[in-house]
Structures are given as C-alpha cells and as structure tokens.
Amino acid sequence: MQSEINLGARVIVQFGKKKVLTGIIGKVHNKPPQAYQAKPILEVLDDQPSVNPLQIRFWVWMAEYYFCHIGEVMHAALPSGLRLSSESKVQVNPNFERETSKYPLDNREILILDALENKAELSYDECEKVLSIKSIHPILKSLVKKEAILIFEKVQEKYAPKVETRIRLTLEIAGSKNALQEVFKSLTGKAKQESILLKYLRDVPVMKLPKSNEKGVDKAILLEEGDSESSLKTLIKNGIFESFKVVVNRLAEEEPESEPAVLSTSQQAAFEEIKHQFESKQSVLLHGVTGSGKTEIYIQMIREVLDSGSQVLLLLPEIALTTQIVTRLKKVFGSQMGVYHSKYSDNERVEVWNGVLSGRFSFVVGVRSSIFLPFDSLGLIIIDEEHESSYKQFDPAPRFQARDSAIMLAYFHQARTLLGSATPSFESYFNASQGKFGYVELTHRFGDATMPNFYLADLAADKRKNLLKLDTTRILREKIQDALAKQEQVLIFQNRRGYSPYIQCEDCGWTGQCVQCDVSLTYHQFSEELRCHYCGYKEKIPSSCPACGSTQLTTMGMGTERIEESLSLLFPEARIGRMDLDTTRNKHGYQRLLDEFGSGNLDILVGTQMITKGLDFGRVTVVGIWDGDRILNFPDFRAGERAYQQITQVAGRAGRREVQGQVIVQTRDPETQIYAQVIKGDYFEFFNQEIHDRKKFYYPPFVKLVKITTRHADYKVAEKAALNLHHGMAEIPVKKIVLGPEKGIIARIKNQYQFESLIKLDRSGNTPVIFKEYLWKITEELKSRPEFRSVRFVVDVDPS
Ligand SMILES: Nc1ncnc2c1ncn2[C@@H]1O[C@H](COP(=O)(O)OP(=O)(O)OP(=O)(O)O)[C@@H](O)[C@H]1O
Ligand SMILES: [Zn+2]
Known part of the structure; x- marks a missing residue:
C-alpha cells in the first residue's frame, strides 16, 4: 500500500467498532509506535494530496508553538467541507433470502426489507421515515440478529459540488x-x-x-x-x-474593470523603499497615517509579485472584509482573486481552497484562517491593520496570532511579509526599532486631505456650567449641528469594552445574572432580551423584578442604543443609524448599514469598534468619541497602546477629502497625557514612554507571556489542580516568573470554575521551547491522576 500513499492525502482510519475518522498523511515511515497499536488505513481518498508538505510543516510548527495537538490545527485548517462525515447505513445482507429464512419477521421488519428493495441502502433517518417512528434501533438490531441486513459506515464527502x-x-x-x-x-x-x-x-x-x-x-x-x-x-x-x-462554479467569474491608480510621489517613494528593504529583510512595517493610501501601495506590490509568478495573500481583520477594500481589489484583480471569509458557506470555502490548489486563484484576500489555504509558492503576505487584536484566535485551540503565524508561513515559503498600519502594534514597532523588520513611513494623507483637528470636550466642566444635555457637551452638539447644516456626515463612537447595559431593580437592586456564569446579563433593547456574552444564555426581559416584584426596572449603563436615542431627541431632523453587535448579527446587516451611510441615506452613524476599521467615506467631517475615558480604563498592560490606536483610528475616519475633519473627544479628564500624545500624532514619543514601563515590569515585547486557565466544575478541584500546576511550573529550570493562580476575572463560565496563571518567560535562546516541553509533562501527569481526570488546562501562548 505504501507506494499509493502520498504525503498530504486524506485517508480513512477505523477507530473502535463503529467509528471511522479522516486523517491526513503527515509522514511515511517504518517505525511502529511503541505506546499504542497503530490503526490500519482503510482507504486512501485522494490521488492528489489535498494538503502540501509546506502546510504540514506549518501545522507542526503551529501545534508546537501554540501548545496544542496537531489534530486541532488540522481541524482549524481544513474547511469542514473537506473533512469527511460518517453515517451509519443499512443494506440487505446478500446471503439473506426471505422465503427460506428460519426466522419469522414481523410487519415492521418486512416494511424495512421492502424499502430496501427499492433502494440499495438506507440511512437511519430514512428507516425511521419508512415506519414513521422515532427509535429505529431495536428493529434494526433484530434484523441484524436475523441475518437479514447489514449495518455499515458510509463515509461521505461533505463538500458537494x-x-x-x-x-x-x-x-x-x-x-x-x-x-x-x-x-x-x-x-x-x-x-x-x-x-x-x-x-x-x-x-x-x-x-x-x-x-x-x-x-x-x-x-x-x-x-x-x-x-x-x-x-x-x-x-x-x-x-x-x-x-x-x-x-x-459557485464563485462568479469577474473580469478586472479598472487599472490600479497612479501612485503619488510619496506613495511611489514608499513603494520603492519597501522593495529596497525587502532585499535585506523578510518583513517590512509600513507605517502610514490614516488616509495615506496604503491600499494603493498594496495593489502595486501585489501586481508585481503576481507578475513574477508567485502567489499573494492579503490578510484583513474580520469585519473589514465585507467592505470597500475588497470591492476595490476585485475591480483591479478580477477573478484571479479569491475571497476567504468566515461568513462563507462550507462549500464556498472548499471552492476557494480548490481554487488555490488548481491555480485559479493566485491571490487571496481573507480573514485569519486563510493562512491555512494550500499555497505552494507564496511570494508575499500583506497584513493590513496589523495591530488589530482580532488577528488572535481566542477559542478554540489553536489559539494562534495570525500576524505572527503569517510571518512564519512566509518564512517557510521564502516569501516577504508587509505589515501595514497607521498605529502599529508595539511588537511590530519594536521589531522595526531593533532592525529586525524594515520600516517605511507615510506621514501625509493622500491628495489634499489634511489630518483632523482635535477638541477635548470637558464633561465635568460642562456639567458644572449646566451645558451638558443628554450626556453631550456643547461643543459636540455644535459640531454635529454644523455638519448637518452643510449636509456632511457624522460618526459617533462608543467603546464596547468593559461596558454593557444591564437592567436593575430600583427598589431592591436586583440585576439579572447568568445561570451558568458569574456575570450580569446584558440588556438588548432591540430583541427585548437579557443575554450572557460569555455563553449565549438568554431570557426575555421580566416585566417585574423577579426578587421583589417591583415594576421599577431601569436600564443602567449607556450603550449605543441610548446614544442613538439621545441624538434623535437632540437632532430630530437627522437620520441616524446604529452599528453594533445587535444590528449586524445577520449576514448582510453590516454591509447594508455601510451602503446606506455611503449613499447618504444616513446623516449620523453611531457605532462600536466596527465603525473604525478602515472605512473611507468622503463626506464624514465630524467624529465624536462619546466617552474617551472608557477607552483608557481597562486593566491590561496594553491599555495605553490600545487607547492610542483606537482613538487615532476612529479619528482617522474624519476629513479624508478636501474638508478638514473635526474630532471631539468627550472626557472627564482632559489633562490625561495620552490625549495630548494622540493629538500631537507622535507615535514615536508615545512608544518610547510606554516601552520603558513594559521593560521595567517585565511585559511583552521583553518577555513572552503564557496564560494557563485551569477549569473544573468543582471549585475545590479546580483550585487544587491550579496550585499543583503552579508548583510544578515553579520547578521548571528556565528563567521565568510564575504569577497566580488567581480566580479568573470571571470566576465561573458555563458552570466551570476557573483559575488563571500567568508566566513571563525569558525570550532568549530556546527557553520557551524547554518550558513547553516541561509544561507538557506536568499537565499530562496531573491529568493522569484520578482526582484531576476531568480538569482542563487551557494554554494560551502570547495572549492578547
Ligand atoms: N494614488 C491614488 N490615486 C487616487 N486615489 C488615491 C490614491 N491613493 C489613495 N487614494 C484615495 O485616498 C483615500 C485613502 O486611501 P486608503 O483608504 O488606502 O488609506 P489607508 O492608508 O488605508 O488609510 P486607513 O489606515 O485610514 O485605512 C481613498 O479614498 C483612496 O481611494
Ligand atoms: Zn453565561
């Protein structure tokens, strides 16, 4: 059989009596495993491998680096349409003859056998339909005993052309x-x-x-x-x-309809400089202010690499993928370009996969999971908005950072990586400052556009002077009014993090709690529900307090819904839209809102993080940041970095054409230094200050972080396991700091108690590798103890 087996081919392997699983050939060798009995391969499915050796190398790296099983990587990598499903089927036993059978058959058994005369095989479901009953098992079991039928597993390709x-x-x-x-x-x-x-x-x-x-x-x-x-x-x-x-083909063919734009002098210079730096560096950071026209530079780079015969991958954050930039790229690259989106159906994903395999798509724009596509000759990977935290996958494993993984992938392909952002991540900026990455800057906006003007609006002062109306400062109201009068557009941003509206009883203080997690339920006005953002649990809003019966239930907190309401009271003539998790839940919600805003059917758009991602609307002149302080205050060593990025990115949506933009930041504390730094736009100065603290307190990029969450349904067991883990880790002979275990920020999620440990590892040499080897042994040993058998250790390398 060995001669038939190709690396990367899909195979079927039998596990136990009934189960068959699909696997991928990762290595062909002659050494039988010691610890377990190898399973025979039942069938090789592919003549041509579905997965190439570079991918397998990449999977191995990812499993090792992000501390998970290669099976988990495979699961994340293959679109589920390429995995196989097995289903039990029934057929007539070829040795069976009804007339001569020694067993009597009852009516229902006869009906099944009749049905099998019309159709060679039936699924369990189909058998149930024949008899219109729910549980078919006893009857099939009896038929098997009577040697009338056979039950077998049919493996089916999930992908259907x-x-x-x-x-x-x-x-x-x-x-x-x-x-x-x-x-x-x-x-x-x-x-x-x-x-x-x-x-x-x-x-x-x-x-x-x-x-x-x-x-x-x-x-x-x-x-x-x-x-x-x-x-x-x-x-x-x-x-x-x-x-x-x-x-x-499911994916429509399109021909390119426009030529790439002609680069401006400074764009052209940046373009040349990037190419020059690629001669000596694998990765280059393109730091270009908002609206500087990074997209056009990408287009030129992509063009050149495609012309040289190599493949290109452009990574975009999830939400940006449905918008303007993809439309723009489609116009230039036509059907040579594949789009890989998480909202695509499985079948569509398989078609993109096969399109890369067959050479139909030499260029793919995609979300983080597109790093798993079967490229065999990448020349360039571009990571747009490289600072975006959504490039990190939280759950499930592999908990990978797509930016970092893409750099590794490019290395395997001997390809180049271009990282683009107006507000680079500290990791990338640090790498650039150390000379590990190349660095190219664009300091001006494209064309005649200038950087926006900032106003810090003092909430406390306005309140004292009685100028605050429905939480808006005088200056914000004036600027909105001006814009509306000139038929310009307004974006209002409210940070989603660390804040969500909830319902409280005015009389007894009751608030809705999730039944499975230790968190308050979030209030959703639109669907009239209380929801848990951790496990998805939901309930209808009670008409009276479940604790004391009072009907005085009020909404606490100030979400986008409330802002929308306030603005519609203050500006009754304005057409206002809202973009948040609630209004974009369905597939087209996001696009529809953007289309309406883009075509001028809305004057004001209120939204969360979603309105910040790379949007380019010419008529937006005013951007209001509803509550600047909210952006600064989250308990995380990245708080400053994130705040700088977020304010700069939102502000960057304003005044991208001739009219200069106005950005109003409402705050209770206008003296906060970070505002001054954002306004000045001096990222270098800001970085230098912050990086000092990171070094002093041992945070990335100076150490490598590993977070381990220990979970169990019993509080005591979880705690004990976490303590044992802690002691084990403390013994590992590498340079490190082990913190915790502490009760999770949320003590219980989905009925599992959690304890968190944080490890700060020395970056030098192969410290992380040695640490992980020991960690593997420690967790395996703990899980082998009966008391900890059902404990879960969730390891997150480079948490964000
Ligand atoms: N060479 C060019 N010719 C014509 N128009 C251009 C050119 N370069 C950029 N533009 C226009 O300038 C605007 C800003 O460009 P783009 O959206 O690429 O900026 P960006 O650098 O990606 O900004 P951000 O980081 O804010 O997303 C767009 O409307 C784009 O079409
Ligand atoms: Zn919950």
Whole structure:
C-alpha cells in the first residue's frame, strides 16, 4: 500500500467498532509506535494530496508553538467541507433470502426489507421515515440478529459540488434540419411543448452554430418564464430533448474593470523603499497615517509579485472584509482573486481552497484562517491593520496570532511579509526599532486631505456650567449641528469594552445574572432580551423584578442604543443609524448599514469598534468619541497602546477629502497625557514612554507571556489542580516568573470554575521551547491522576 500513499492525502482510519475518522498523511515511515497499536488505513481518498508538505510543516510548527495537538490545527485548517462525515447505513445482507429464512419477521421488519428493495441502502433517518417512528434501533438490531441486513459506515464527502441540470436537443434532432422541421410539424396543436422548443431556439442558435447545442441551457432558465415541467418531460421522453448534468462554479467569474491608480510621489517613494528593504529583510512595517493610501501601495506590490509568478495573500481583520477594500481589489484583480471569509458557506470555502490548489486563484484576500489555504509558492503576505487584536484566535485551540503565524508561513515559503498600519502594534514597532523588520513611513494623507483637528470636550466642566444635555457637551452638539447644516456626515463612537447595559431593580437592586456564569446579563433593547456574552444564555426581559416584584426596572449603563436615542431627541431632523453587535448579527446587516451611510441615506452613524476599521467615506467631517475615558480604563498592560490606536483610528475616519475633519473627544479628564500624545500624532514619543514601563515590569515585547486557565466544575478541584500546576511550573529550570493562580476575572463560565496563571518567560535562546516541553509533562501527569481526570488546562501562548 505504501507506494499509493502520498504525503498530504486524506485517508480513512477505523477507530473502535463503529467509528471511522479522516486523517491526513503527515509522514511515511517504518517505525511502529511503541505506546499504542497503530490503526490500519482503510482507504486512501485522494490521488492528489489535498494538503502540501509546506502546510504540514506549518501545522507542526503551529501545534508546537501554540501548545496544542496537531489534530486541532488540522481541524482549524481544513474547511469542514473537506473533512469527511460518517453515517451509519443499512443494506440487505446478500446471503439473506426471505422465503427460506428460519426466522419469522414481523410487519415492521418486512416494511424495512421492502424499502430496501427499492433502494440499495438506507440511512437511519430514512428507516425511521419508512415506519414513521422515532427509535429505529431495536428493529434494526433484530434484523441484524436475523441475518437479514447489514449495518455499515458510509463515509461521505461533505463538500458537494454545485450541479446544474442542463437541457439540449438530442443529436438526431440537432444534427439535421429536416428532423427539426419534422418535430415542428409534430408539435402543431401542442402549444406548451412548442413554446419550450421556441424558447430553446431563441436562446441557442442551433441553426447558425450547431456546436452551441452541446452546452444547452440551464433547465431552470428554460422554464423560468412559466413553461411547464411536464411538457419538457414529454419532450425528453419523445427523444427531442435530453437532460444532462454539469458541475459549475459557485464563485462568479469577474473580469478586472479598472487599472490600479497612479501612485503619488510619496506613495511611489514608499513603494520603492519597501522593495529596497525587502532585499535585506523578510518583513517590512509600513507605517502610514490614516488616509495615506496604503491600499494603493498594496495593489502595486501585489501586481508585481503576481507578475513574477508567485502567489499573494492579503490578510484583513474580520469585519473589514465585507467592505470597500475588497470591492476595490476585485475591480483591479478580477477573478484571479479569491475571497476567504468566515461568513462563507462550507462549500464556498472548499471552492476557494480548490481554487488555490488548481491555480485559479493566485491571490487571496481573507480573514485569519486563510493562512491555512494550500499555497505552494507564496511570494508575499500583506497584513493590513496589523495591530488589530482580532488577528488572535481566542477559542478554540489553536489559539494562534495570525500576524505572527503569517510571518512564519512566509518564512517557510521564502516569501516577504508587509505589515501595514497607521498605529502599529508595539511588537511590530519594536521589531522595526531593533532592525529586525524594515520600516517605511507615510506621514501625509493622500491628495489634499489634511489630518483632523482635535477638541477635548470637558464633561465635568460642562456639567458644572449646566451645558451638558443628554450626556453631550456643547461643543459636540455644535459640531454635529454644523455638519448637518452643510449636509456632511457624522460618526459617533462608543467603546464596547468593559461596558454593557444591564437592567436593575430600583427598589431592591436586583440585576439579572447568568445561570451558568458569574456575570450580569446584558440588556438588548432591540430583541427585548437579557443575554450572557460569555455563553449565549438568554431570557426575555421580566416585566417585574423577579426578587421583589417591583415594576421599577431601569436600564443602567449607556450603550449605543441610548446614544442613538439621545441624538434623535437632540437632532430630530437627522437620520441616524446604529452599528453594533445587535444590528449586524445577520449576514448582510453590516454591509447594508455601510451602503446606506455611503449613499447618504444616513446623516449620523453611531457605532462600536466596527465603525473604525478602515472605512473611507468622503463626506464624514465630524467624529465624536462619546466617552474617551472608557477607552483608557481597562486593566491590561496594553491599555495605553490600545487607547492610542483606537482613538487615532476612529479619528482617522474624519476629513479624508478636501474638508478638514473635526474630532471631539468627550472626557472627564482632559489633562490625561495620552490625549495630548494622540493629538500631537507622535507615535514615536508615545512608544518610547510606554516601552520603558513594559521593560521595567517585565511585559511583552521583553518577555513572552503564557496564560494557563485551569477549569473544573468543582471549585475545590479546580483550585487544587491550579496550585499543583503552579508548583510544578515553579520547578521548571528556565528563567521565568510564575504569577497566580488567581480566580479568573470571571470566576465561573458555563458552570466551570476557573483559575488563571500567568508566566513571563525569558525570550532568549530556546527557553520557551524547554518550558513547553516541561509544561507538557506536568499537565499530562496531573491529568493522569484520578482526582484531576476531568480538569482542563487551557494554554494560551502570547495572549492578547
Ligand atoms: N494614488 C491614488 N490615486 C487616487 N486615489 C488615491 C490614491 N491613493 C489613495 N487614494 C484615495 O485616498 C483615500 C485613502 O486611501 P486608503 O483608504 O488606502 O488609506 P489607508 O492608508 O488605508 O488609510 P486607513 O489606515 O485610514 O485605512 C481613498 O479614498 C483612496 O481611494
Ligand atoms: Zn453565561
């Protein structure tokens, strides 16, 4: 068999009596495993491997680096359409004969056997339908005992190619004019059939171009004007038409429709400089202020690399992927470009996968999981908005950082990585300052656009002077009013983190709590529900307090819904939209809101983080940051970095064309230094200050962080396991600091108590590798103890 096996091919392996699993050939060797009995391969599914050796190398690296099983990486990497599912099926036992069987059969058993005469195999579901009962097992079991049927596992490809039924004239008819005339004669008086034939001849020029009959037409199109299916059937039965099936592409073909823009002088200079630095560096950081036109530079880079015959991957944060930038790229690259989106169906994902495999897509724009596509000759990976924390996968394993992983992937391909941002991550900026990355800057906006003007609006002062109305400062109101008068647009930003509205009883102080987690339920006005943001639990809003019966329930906190409400009171004439998790839950919600805003149907858009990601709207002149302080205050060593990035990014949506933008930050503390730094736009100065603290207190990029969460349904067991883990880790002979274990910020999630340990590892040499080897042994040893058998240790390398 060995000669048939190719690295990367999918195979089926039997586990236990009933289960079959799909695997990928990772290595072909002759050493039998010591610890377990190897399982035989039942079948090799692919002649051509689905996964190439570079991918396998990448998976191995990822599993090792992010401390998880390679199976978990495989699971994340393969679109589920490429994994196989097995389903139990029933067929007649070939040795069975009803007449001579020594066992008596009851009625229901006979019905199943009858059904199997019409169809060679039935699924459990189908058997249940035959008898219209719920539990088919006893009957099938009895049939097996009576040696009447066999049960087997059928492995099915989940991916289903899209098949179209097409109709064409049979060869006899299409081949001769006479035959066709005969047909016409025979159809006189049969208006319905005649109409179908006429329609066919209208769409397919059989007379002029006999070859055109080969392709025929889509049956659905042939019948779409109301012609009858049964008439078509008759035509087929009489040998006039025939039907056949073809596999078609789900992803529409598009031709490029515009040329790339001509770069400005400074863009051109940046472009040349990037190429120059690529000669000596694998990775280059492009630090270009908001609106500087990074996209056009990417387009030129992509063009060049594609022309040289290599593949290109452009990574975008999740939400940005549905928008402007993809439309822009599609216009330039047409159907050479594949889009890999998490909102795509499985089948669509498999088509992008296969498109990369077959060479149809040499360029892919995608979310973080697109790093797993089967590229075999990448020349360039671009990571746009590289500072985005959504590049990190939190759950489930592999908990990978797509930016860091992409750099590794590029290394395996001997490719280059271009990281772009107006507000680089500290990691990348640090790497650039150390000379590990190249560094190219764009300090001006494209064209005549200038950087926006900032105003710090003092909430406390306005309150004292009685100028605060519905939480808006005077200056914010004035600027909005001005913009509305000039028919310009306004964005209002409220930070989602560390804050969500909830319901409280005014009389007894009751608030809704999740039944499985130690958190308050969040209030959703739109759906009139209370929801848990951790486990998804939800309940209807009670009409009275469940604790004391009072009907005085009020909404606490100030979410985007409340802001929308306040603004509609203050500016009754304005058309206001809201963009947050609530209004974008369905597939097209986000796009629809952007389209409305873009086409000028909305004057004001209120939103969370979503409105900050790379949006480019020419008429936005005012950006209001509802509560600046909220952005600064979260308990995290990255608080400052995130705040700087976020304020700069939101502000960057304002004034991207001729009219200068106005940014109003509402705050109780206008003296806070970070505001001054953002306004000055001096990232370098800000970085230098912050990095000093990071060094002093041992935080990244000076150490490597590993976070381990210990989980168990029993508080005591979880705590004990976490303490044991702690003691084990303290003994590991590498340079490190082990903190914790502490009760999780949220003590219980989905009925599991959690304790967190944080490890700060020395970065030098192979300290992290040694640490992980020991950690593996420690957790395996703990899990082998009966008391900790169901404890989970969740390891997060480079948590964000
Ligand atoms: N060479 C060019 N020719 C014509 N228009 C350009 C050119 N470069 C940039 N633009 C326009 O300038 C605007 C800003 O460009 P772009 O959106 O690429 O900026 P960006 O650097 O990605 O900004 P951000 O970081 O804020 O997302 C866009 O409307 C873009 O179409
Ligand atoms: Zn919950």
